Amino acid sequence: MKKTTIKDVASHAGVSAAAVSYVLNGKAHKVSEDTIQKIHDSVKALNYIPNISARGLAKNTSELVSIIIPQTESRKQLMLENPFYAEIISAIEAVVRDYGYHAILAGVDEGVSYLDISVSRNLDGAIIMGVYPERLYEECKKVNIPIVLIDSYIHDETFANVGIDDEHGGYLATSHLIAKGHRNIALVTGTIRRDGVVEKRFLGYKRALQENGLFYHPDYVFEDSVSYEHGRVTGRLIAERHPDITAVFATADMVAFGLIRGIHEAGKRVPDDLSVIGFDDISMAHMFLPPLTTVKQQISYKGETAARLLMEQIVGERPRRGAEVPRILIPLELVERDTVRLLNG
Amino acid sequence: MKKTTIKDVASHAGVSAAAVSYVLNGKAHKVSEDTIQKIHDSVKALNYIPNISARGLAKNTSELVSIIIPQTESRKQLMLENPFYAEIISAIEAVVRDYGYHAILAGVDEGVSYLDISVSRNLDGAIIMGVYPERLYEECKKVNIPIVLIDSYIHDETFANVGIDDEHGGYLATSHLIAKGHRNIALVTGTIRRDGVVEKRFLGYKRALQENGLFYHPDYVFEDSVSYEHGRVTGRLIAERHPDITAVFATADMVAFGLIRGIHEAGKRVPDDLSVIGFDDISMAHMFLPPLTTVKQQISYKGETAARLLMEQIVGERPRRGAEVPRILIPLELVERDTVRLLNG
C-alpha cells in the first residue's frame, strides 16, 4: 500500500501542504480554526504518519539519540551482560521515548569513527558511558550536538556530565568496614586508570584508612579486570594466603559476587571468616546469597538524569552557548545487608 | 561547519553527482576506472559521509531495525533488568552492526501503535520478543517489512521465528528431578497463558510426570509472575507448608533465585532439604550461590540467529515471497550444578 503523504492530506482537506505542515508542527497560529479542524479530520481519515527521514532532511534532525556503551573485548558485543549498563539503558530509553525520540544502541567499533555514524544519521544527541580513547571526545566536539557523559572524569567543559562521587563512595565503603572493627582491609578492583572511577574509589579507600590511622598496604590491593572471575580467583587467594585480611572492598558488585564464591571454594564463609562489601547495588545484589552489603548508587536515576539533561538540551529553547555545563552528582548511600560482620576484638 | 554533500564530492572530482552515487553504491559497472579513482580520492579528501536520511527518502529505507521487548508494568521501562533480554539484545545489536545497520530500542507503549514508529521511521525490519496483544501482529503484517519473532508460538506463517522447544525443556528439567529420585515436584512459574512459553514448559513438566507414572498434582503448581519476588514468597511457602515436596522446577532462573532465598528464610537449605532447578541459564546462574542447576538455552546464540535471519531477509536477494518462513529451534541442554540433590530412598 502506498503510504499517505502530506500532500494526500492536503488535497483531502482541500488545503495546501504547507497548511498541513503548520498545523502538525504547532505553528498553527497562522491557520484558521476551521482549516485546523479539517486537517485534523483528514489526518485521522487517511491515517497519516509523517515521514521522519523527510522531515530530517528538511530540518537537519533525526529525533534520534545514540547511547554509547563499552563493548566486551573478546566478542564484540555490548556490555549489556553487565547489569549495570542494562539498568541504565532502560532508564535512558524510557525518558527518550517520553520525548518522542528514539535511542539507537551504538557499539563503537575500533576502526570506524563515531563521527561517521553521528553525521550520517544526523543524530540529535548522545549519551556516552565509560571511558574511551581521547579521539572519541575530540570527534564529539566536532559534531556539534549535545552530549552527556556518564561517569566520566574527563576535564572538559564541553560536555555535560552525570556521575557520582566515587571517592566518597570508596570512603564510605571502607569506613563502614573500619567501623565494624576491621583493620586489615583488601581492595579488589578493575584496572586503576588515571581519572577513572575506580581510581577515585581507590583514593577514597586510602583516605578512610588514613583518617583512621590505618596503614595503606599496597599488597592488599588486587587489581585486575572488573569481572566475576577476577573476584573469584582473588577470593580464593585471599582466603587461602592472607589470614590477616578480615574484610575486602570490591569496587563492583560483580567482583564481590566472585569474591564470595572464591572464598567459599576455599572453604571459608562470608561474613563469618571474611567480610565483603561491594559497590553499585545492581539489582542482583539484594537477591544474592548472602545478600550483599554494598554502596548503592541509584543506577536508574542516574540514567534518567542523564537522559533528561540531554533531552532538555535538544528540545530546549535555551541557546546552550557555553553557559552552564552541568555536572550532576547522584547521591550515594551505604546499604547494609549480610556480608559484613562486626569484628569483636 | 557545513557538511559535505555528494555534490561537493562531484564537483571536486569534476564529475556528476550521479557518478558519485554509482560508485558509492557499487553500481560502478558503468563508470570508468579513471573516474572511480578520482571519486574515491575526493571522498577521502573532503571526508564525505553520506546522509542516511536523504538516502532513505530516495530509496525508502532507513538501515534501521527495531528491537521490541516487553516493558515492566509498573514503571514503563524496558525489561532490560531481566538479564535474559539484556543478553539477547547485545547479541542482536552485534550482528546488526556487522551489517552496517543500527538497532533502535523500542518499548511499545500502550496507546501508540507500533505501526506509527515503523512507518514514520521507515524501518527495514524488526525483531519482536515476548508476547503481545494480537493487535501488534496485525499491525506488523500491514507494514510490509521482514519481522522475526523470538519465542513466539503465534500460529502465523507470516513471520519467521526463532525459539526453543519449551515443552522439551520442561520435560528435561522435570525428568532430571525424577531421575534424581524426586517424586513430589512443584512447579513455580509465571502466568501460564495459552501458547506462551511457560505453557509449553508446563506441558513438558506434566508429560515427564506422566511418563514416569507420577501423578500431576494441581496444588503443586504455583503460578504468578515470573519474578524474584514470586519465587521468594513461594519458596518460603513451600518450605514451611509443604513438607512433602522435595524438589521444585522454576520456569525461569530469576524465579529460582527467589525460591532459594525464600527457602533459606524458612530455615531450610538447598539442595539438602529442597532441590531447585531453573530455566534459561542466564549468566548469573553459574555465579549464584549455590550455583544453579538449570536448563540452558543459548541466549546469545538465539539472538544472533534471529538477527541473522532478519538481516538476510533485508539485504537478501531472495524475493522472500511466501516461500519458506523459517522456524528455527535452538538446542537445549541441561546443566547440572549444585541445587539438585540425589534423593536416596
Place this chain on the structure above:
DNA sequence: TTGTAAGCGTTATCAT
C-alpha cells in the same frame, strides 16, 4: 489566513 515554491541530500531514469 493561505498557497507557492525553493530547498534538504540521495537515488534512479533517461538521454546523450
Place this chain on the structure above:
DNA sequence: ATGATAACGCTTACAA
C-alpha cells in the same frame, strides 16, 4: 561511460 533531472516527503520563507 557520463550527466541532467525528476522524484522522495517535508519545512519554511516569501507571496498573495
